[in-house]
Amino acid sequence: MPTPIPGTIRFHQKCDPPLTAGEYTVELGQRVTQLDNQEFNNRSDPFSFTVGAPRFTLSPADIYSVYPPDGAAGDYSNSLPHIVFTRRTLPWERNLEQGSGTSGVPWMALLLLSEEDGEGGKSIPPIVPRKVSELIQPEEKDVTGPNITGLKEFEKKDSCFTVDLDAGRFGKIAPRRADLEYLAHVREVNTDHKETLSFLADGWFSVVIGNRFPKRQSVNAGQDGDKGAENRAILISLEGVPLEGMTGFPATGKSIRLAVLANWAFHSSKKVQFSESMGALGDKLHTLGLTLEKTDGATPEAVQYVRAAFSQGFAPLNHNTRIGDTTVSWYRGPLTPIRIGRQFSYKFAAVPDGLVRYDSKKGMMDLTYAAASQLGRLLGLQDLTFAQTLCAWRTQVQTQFKEQIRKEQLQRSVNSGASNAGAESKFLESLLESALKTGSGNPAPPAGGGTFASLIENAASIEAPPLAVRQWLTRRALLYGVPFSYLVPDQRMLPPNSMRFFCLDPEWIKCLLEGACSVGRSSSEEQVVDEKLRGGAFFDLVMDTCNTVRQRPAGEDAPPPAELPRVGWPLEGFLLRSPIVEGWQGLEMEATYWNGAEKKAATALRIDRLGPEILLCIFNGPLAEIVIRQPPEGMYFGAKFEGGKYCKDIVRSVRELQPDGLKPGQQIEVKPVIEIPLRKDNGDPRVVDVPKLVRLLSTSLKAGGGFTGKKVDFTSAVFGVQMTESPGQVVIQVSRKQP
16 A cells, blocks of 8 residues: 555554564474374474563653643643554553453553542642552552562562552543543554654554543633643553453552553643644744844944844854954854855865954954854764764875876886886886786876876866765755754844744855864875865765755665755755644645746755754755645544533545545534533543444444445544544745845
């Protein structure tokens, strides 16, 4: 089945592992019918092995994203929380009850706790670290742990997180045995337009959904500083835990102790969500730069000078000179608000000091390119492997050209003495001519004389640096490893809730690479080699491989890679600083550029988080339009809240594409609306009655023609399709508007 196209999602009911966790024994035997020796025929060779899986703890690497986002505050009161895993089989890798076969239901569940669930109904139950032995065999008499046996002693000494819940309360908010099969499914998406961390994922994610809506307001509602009702989602292990509909329910004792695999908190209040967060950027869609706000007491000439510098992306920074003086100098990073043309060749600068610019009229220095060169040198020194490989290659080139000079000198000596050579020199001459042969058997270049510098200068080309050096330089060209303060020298350039567009400065990149390649240079000959290397061809060699950075590792059976588009200047992109970067792992970014009168897709060269709320995107070509989408693998589950009730007014078709035009996922309006059934009999008005909701959704789907054929199983995948809210999408028309 082909990978889903970008922006779409494919739901799967589940993904069972080949074997669930446990101890297994395979017994191998043989029988030879032609032999009468029964003792030989009855021989067998048992082999025991263990299939492992998470049990009492979960690695953070297994968690892809959560919703609502950890620490967020927003109007999440009508959204069911969920957690997304990077491994598609994780929710089904264990069984609910020891000794049972593959049950087909998840061994974990997502509980939602709020203030009324704790002691006295005023606080959320605390999560406490304990030993596994304290989890399964609590010392407290009124606390019951999960029924898990057969643990080894070292396993009992492991640490885990636990929570104690009132047994009666747990029975009211925990999913029933019949709920579990609908509360987990698998999603398959295309990751081509995601940030690097998500881009490298295989596109398969498992999802576990909660069964309880968040609390809508806190006991301090309306007071100053109130963030809204606090809710805490906890992912618990159900192994050995009695649920309604299972043997052992209700649990004995006043409290039940549970293993907590993951947890996060959020506040439910009236605050903006994805589309509103993007809309809040409003008039903050500018190019990267500073604005001059206060001009009191400044002369018009000074104001004009500073504004001109700001419009070009410069920022004034404190500068401590080498002789101890303190001054203010201009600096501009590689992300500029103006387009700077790519030159065919650049003047070689051996040292960073040669790149300092000084305005004698204004008394200001420009350290832009000197800082880039010095940073490149520091980054090169920081990476020992790069520095050693570069120096070895430079020495090899030196040796080759020195050998060529030696051969030319020897050739001239032979030619000058040929007329005076006697018969006794014939043997020696033949040896010299043999020595002047190159490795390929061709004669050495004709004698022409010249120094090391002239040979390098007249050479058509020199051997390209090793692949490891080129790859390292390519990543630096895309600003990997460059400190954020070099990219954005003044925090006012990128205020909170803002989006800043930029062009990449090719000369800044050139100086960065030039500085990196100066590592280990200790002679004029090595400088000559570097100067030859730093021609336009080398710059193109590095930049042309920038489109290979965002490439997935090829598998054994992978088809040959498609030809990548050539990297062409200008390279443009944007910086996004917004809570949505932290709240939505795997944001999708698509860009287009103008090709005549039509728009074409722009290749993403880099999409990476630089901080919790900051995203950097660089594209190949001048931008015309940006599309930012919520990640489909993290689309949330929810319903409308009207008239004090949770309801659904649409269902989605799960049919295959039909001639009548009804497409998979197409919305079908429901009249009257479906009221979400809640387990009100247990005293909690926010817990969903999942089996009853499944029946209501199934009936509405059949009535609206959303099912194919006479009978369709309403699986967890279908349930996920119906409960998923449409992802937000924002389209931004790029205009190069100065701040």
